[in-house]
Amino acid sequence: MSGTAIVFPPIRASRDFIDYPYFADLGAVQAAAVIRAIEGGVTLVDALALPGATLAPLTDDQVRLGVTPEAVVAALPASVSAFVVALTPFHRPPTRDPMLAGVLAPLRAAHPEAPIVLADLYQSGQHVVDAASEAILEAYPEVDVLLRYEAEQSLPVLLAELREQGRPARPCARIGVEPTPLDALPLPAWDLVDVEAYFRFHEAVVEGLGRPRWAFPIDGASMPLLTTRGCPYRCVHCSSNPTSRRNGEQIAPKTQRRYSPAYLDRLLGELKLRGARRVHLLDELVNVNEAHFDAVLALLGKHDLRFEVPNGMRADYVLPRHLEAMRGRLTTLSISAESGVQQVLDRVVDKQLDLAEITRVGHQASQAGVDTLVHFMIGLPGETRRDINGTLDFALRLHEETGAWPSVQFATPLPGTRLARMTEPSGSAEAQRAAGAPERPKPRTLPVIEDYGPYFQKAPSIETSDFSLEDLRRFKWTFDQRLAAGQGPKKVIMNVTYRCNNRCTFCATGTRTQFDGNVERQRELLVKYRKLGVRLLDFDGGEPTLNPNLLGLIRFARRLGYEKVNVTTNARMTSYDEFARKLTHSGVTSVLVSIHGPDAQTHAQNVGVAEAFEQTCEGARALVRHAPAGVELGANITLTKSNHRKLWGVAELVLSLGLPWLNVQFLTPFGRATSSVAPDTAEAARETMRVIDAFKDRMKIQVINLPFCFMPGYEDHLTGDLLKLERHMLFVNNDEVNLFEYLRERRVKKEVCGGCPHAIFCGGFYELEDAPEPKWLIRPEDLLRPVAGEVPRPTVEGLVR
Numbered sequence: 001m002s003g004t005a006i007v008f009p010p011i012r013a014s015r016d017f018i019d020y021p022y023f024a025d026l027g028a029v030q031a032a033a034v035i036r037a038i039e040g041g042v043t044l045v046d047a048l049a050l051p052g053a054t055l056a057p058l059t060d061d062q063v064r065l066g067v068t069p070e071a072v073v074a075a076l077p078a079s080v081s082a083f084v085v086a087l088t089p090f091h092r093p094p095t096r097d098p099m100l101a102g103v104l105a106p107l108r109a110a111h112p113e114a115p116i117v118l119a120d121l122y123q124s125g126q127h128v129v130d131a132a133s134e135a136i137l138e139a140y141p142e143v144d145v146l147l148r149y150e151a152e153q154s155l156p157v158l159l160a161e162l163r164e165q166g167r168p169a170r171p172c173a174r175i176g177v178e179p180t181p182l183d184a185l186p187l188p189a190w191d192l193v194d195v196e197a198y199f200r201f202h203e204a205v206v207e208g209l210g211r212p213r214w215a216f217p218i219d220g221a222s223m224p225l226l227t228t229r230g231c232p233y234r235c236v237h238c239s240s241n242p243t244s245r246r247n248g249e250q251i252a253p254k255t256q257r258r259y260s261p262a263y264l265d266r267l268l269g270e271l272k273l274r275g276a277r278r279v280h281l282l283d284e285l286v287n288v289n290e291a292h293f294d295a296v297l298a299l300l301g302k303h304d305l306r307f308e309v310p311n312g313m314r315a316d317y318v319l320p321r322h323l324e325a326m327r328g329r330l331t332t333l334s335i336s337a338e339s340g341v342q343q344v345l346d347r348v349v350d351k352q353l354d355l356a357e358i359t360r361v362g363h364q365a366s367q368a369g370v371d372t373l374v375h376f377m378i379g380l381p382g383e384t385r386r387d388i389n390g391t392l393d394f395a396l397r398l399h400e401e402t403g404a405w406p407s408v409q410f411a412t413p414l415p416g417t418r419l420a421r422m423t424e425p426s427g428s429a430e431a432q433r434a435a436g437a438p439e440r441p442k443p444r445t446l447p448v449i450e451d452y453g454p455y456f457q458k459a460p461s462i463e464t465s466d467f468s469l470e471d472l473r474r475f476k477w478t479f480d481q482r483l484a485a486g487q488g489p490k491k492v493i494m495n496v497t498y499r500c501n502n503r504c505t506f507c508a509t510g511t512r513t514q515f516d517g518n519v520e521r522q523r524e525l526l527v528k529y530r531k532l533g534v535r536l537l538d539f540d541g542g543e544p545t546l547n548p549n550l551l552g553l554i555r556f557a558r559r560l561g562y563e564k565v566n567v568t569t570n571a572r573m574t575s576y577d578e579f580a581r582k583l584t585h586s587g588v589t590s591v592l593v594s595i596h597g598p599d600a601q602t603h604a605q606n607v608g609v610a611e612a613f614e615q616t617c618e619g620a621r622a623l624v625r626h627a628p629a630g631v632e633l634g635a636n637i638t639l640t641k642s643n644h645r646k647l648w649g650v651a652e653l654v655l656s657l658g659l660p661w662l663n664v665q666f667l668t669p670f671g672r673a674t675s676s677v678a679p680d681t682a683e684a685a686r687e688t689m690r691v692i693d694a695f696k697d698r699m700k701i702q703v704i705n706l707p708f709c710f711m712p713g714y715e716d717h718l719t720g721d722l723l724k725l726e727r728h729m730l731f732v733n734n735d736e737v738n739l740f741e742y743l744r745e746r747r748v749k750k751e752v753c754g755g756c757p758h759a760i761f762c763g764g765f766y767e768l769e770d771a772p773e774p775k776w777l778i779r780p781e782d783l784l785r786p787v788a789g790e791v792p793r794p795t796v797e798g799l800v801r
Helices: 027-041 070-074 098-110 135-141 155-165 195-209 262-272 290-302 320-326 342-349 355-368 385-402 418-422 428-434 454-457 467-485 521-530 551-560 577-584 600-607 612-626 644-656 681-695 719-725 739-746 779-785
Strands: 002-009 011-014 042-046 055-057 062-065 080-086 116-119 146-147 172-175 222-225 278-281 306-308 334-336 370-376 405-410 491-495 535-541 564-569 590-594 630-636 661-665 698-703 726-729 736-738
Touching: 002 070, 002 290, 011 098, 011 454, 027 042, 027 080, 042 612, 055 195, 062 195, 070 098, 080 098, 080 155, 098 116, 116 155, 135 146, 135 172, 155 698, 195 222, 222 262, 262 290, 290 405, 320 355, 334 342, 334 355, 342 385, 342 564, 355 385, 355 418, 355 644, 370 467, 405 467, 405 698, 491 521, 491 661, 521 551, 551 564, 551 577, 577 612, 590 612, 600 612, 612 630, 630 644, 644 661, 644 681, 661 681, 681 779
Parallel strands: 002 042, 002 080, 080 116, 116 146, 146 172, 222 278, 278 306, 334 370, 370 405, 491 535, 491 726, 535 564, 564 590, 590 630, 630 661, 661 698
Antiparallel strands: 011 062, 055 062, 726 736
């Protein structure tokens, strides 16, 4: 019979996987080199590198990586004396995984006498799911020996023993001995791998997952390697160095072993020879030793290789010279912060890191032109709701100041970690003390988890007396919404005139002099903001339809490339049929009609003009008659003391007019909006929820300018300040104001906000009792004041699509 076959099975992975399943075969390639060096020959069958290896959908949430189990078995030689089959965290120990079972079952049937070793082939860098060996053996009765953790030093001895003594009477488990020195290992046997098929597989993964951007791209000829094994730090959540602990208790010091520069020089040269153009350093912590990291960066430059380091580096060891070496070669600098609260970092995570180092690296990386990603987690035992908000606030501020992208995940207790011990339902306080951590609120549940990937990304698994699972979902939902709002298209709101034919009690333009803006200056501003990348535009006022240049400005804006152009109007001018036709065919993409009551009396109370109601309704009908496909129509109502109890009637009216969209606006603190106009907020919110319940299936309803706590459970309707993130208000006198920043300065955070899951997004409460008129009153000479900065004269050259 021929010698040993090393088998890497296909992987069934969640689309929300953690770690790097497309590089999980590195341990198998290394093991093949070790066995070949001793036995003189070996067969390597790698499901990720056989012809036809791809990403294939299995369910809505899961995919197969690699070829089918049947294809793996078919690729094996007919005569093999022993099999070593790789077990990875992606095979979900201790459950029986269909991909792994699909290889083991036919192997055992075809080779009843051959020993089968199921081996972790762990090398460091990826999570360890430290399931009980007995449970894994029970799940795979085809297996003779389960070899845990690092295998290279123990595997040859075990195979010799099995060949001499035959299959054991009963399946058993062994703990692998960590190989030292690492330089004694042969280079991974990439010559046994169809590297071109491997690269095609990576391309298929990128295409199949359909992610718009990869922080650590794997296409373009990428190969994995390790420059170190292990990590000397004792972070509470980490599963590295599995032989240093037992059941989450530290039984030996954590250390890091390193390959020498000479070994890495040979390895990088070999990978380059095999076609690699980019290498992924999967080290648990690549930069803990300054001299080693300097040598690695120098070698990458010597071999002219791009590189990625997916596992987070320590910020306190990232130096300016490292950033200089990364620029142009590294796609994303990955940094681990874990928490944005120093006390949590010290007492809970045991990170031994000053948060100021995270901020320093964020700024230095930004200045060096190196994109950065910073890892955070929420939901740790001993963390409070205020701490969670502290982390999210730190992550957001770092992003806004430096561009560092915050990757926020849920704390997930992998078996065998100190975090898992702290979250055990029984003996939690004792486990915390044994783990060297202060006693914290006892977690209430710890679910049985089959697939850990989605839990990091989407499903919290720890709750305590201070926060529930639902709280954690809301914290992350709010953060994701707030982050997405900042990435979305920017918007300009241009007040084209302060003239108005209504006299609204809550008017945002207050008592300003009634002038139209200067059309040349307005065109200059439209050019300026389009060149800055702004794609959304809202024409407002005053009443914008009173400006005779409105239609020309709309056409000009569309020629510049503004993708969406909205006009907010009281629709009195569109009651003239020809004007309604011209407006809806001007290039506008949406029109919002301001309707502040379901009847003439209520509407007149709020807009100050008796005849306005009939004209507004007729104007809305005319817009509906003339609007071509693609022009969205809707209505706005601003809630006041006189109309908030009539919101139901307004919703009915809006639907009857043919407008399928209603914005419910709470008052903002400027203009005439004061406490004398504003309704009781809680009462108005209750009425709004009642209307949403009744009308949400018939029309789109959005609520604007209301803190989340007034409408729990209605978060999807609460746009809050989303509509004002990166929204610039351009006033008639050419003043430019970031509306989000202006309004945020007029919000007040109260005690209840500290632990609120929506605090990171919600600005707090408006204080309408103190709402001074903004100093934006117009003088005639203001209309000709030049636009700030060097702005070209209006031209569409180079901008017209």
